[in-house]
Amino acid sequence: MKRAGRSRSFVCQSSRRNRKGFALAAALLSIVLIGAIVAGVLFATTEETRMGAAGVAREVGLNACESAIVMTITDPGVTLPDSIGVAETISRRVDGLGLPVVVYITKLDSALYSIVADAVAMPPDHGGRSRVGIVAKASVAADHSIAIDPISERPWSDLF
Secondary structure, eight states: OHHHHHHHHHHHHHHHHHHHHHHHHHHHHHHHHHHHHHHHHHHHHHHHHHHHHHHHHHHHHHHHHHHHHHHHHHOTTOOOOSSSOTTOEEEEEEOSSSSOEEEEEEEOSSSEEEEEEEEOOSSGGGOOOEEEEEEEEEEEOTTSOEEEEESSSSOOEEEO
């Protein structure tokens, strides 16, 4: 009977030693898991912030392009390039819209023009470049004034 008692105490002591090692391993594993979760949350927050900034930059660029085209069409001081030939382009810079915008006017035929506005977001690493284009028709009135009208129901076209 003494032998049976000795073997039981040996089993109890070895299981206590294993539990101490298990607690240390469980504590280390939980710390690593908590650190991974915190790192994941920080990464997701950073990416969401970048996506939001890119979206805002894109909207600002789109609004600046549309405004530059409207200013080009409605400004009486802007003359369409009658002196250039078909498929030739002139450009002008439009400032004061939040972003610098370059407007390109290309003569397609005697009365049709392609007007494209190009804006690059600041800073350029946000990827907020926007291009908007329309096709416009120029008509000359009896008093030699020129009216410029978009030719379709949905004149704006977002270009890439």
